[in-house]
Amino acid sequence: MSRSDRLPWLLSAVPSFTRAEANRHGVGWRRLAAPDLERTFHGVHRHVGAEPSIRELAEAYAKRMPRRQVFSHVTAAALWGIPLPRRAEPARPGPVAVSASARPLLHVAV
Numbered sequence: 001m002s003r004s005d006r007l008p009w010l011l012s013a014v015p016s017f018t019r020a021e022a023n024r025h026g027v028g029w030r031r032l033a034a035p036d037l038e039r040t041f042h043g044v045h046r047h048v049g050a051e052p053s054i055r056e057l058a059e060a061y062a063k064r065m066p067r068r069q070v071f072s073h074v075t076a077a078a079l080w081g082i083p084l085p086r087r088a089e090p091a092r093p094g095p096v097a098v099s100a101s102a103r104p105l106l107h108v109a110v
Contacts, residue, residue, distance in 0.1 A: 016060035073107035
């Protein structure tokens with residue numbers, strides 16, 4: 001990757017960032033479409049790598065979450081560290097190919 005294609009330090013040091021944050025640092029849409037980044041949610045990008053934990057997904061979604069929404073149910077319990085029965089724990093990807101649908105679901109209430 002050439003020097004001009006590198007993300008600014010402030011964006012490469014965080015797990016996820018919004019498109020507005022990228023624009024403020026001079027990162028264009030072509031760079032956001034590069035294979036080392038993925039669009040986790042509309043307007044939110046993250047670095048490609050290991051599958052995100054439920055906490056990382058929640059932090060990414062929180063960057064675009066309206067004030068009237070809150071995390072609820074299993075997501076809230078996981079974020080607060082509340083023990084859950086095994087059947088209620090967020091889904092974990094298995095040994096098969098991982099797709100976006102294999103990620104843990106976020107429970108959000110309005």
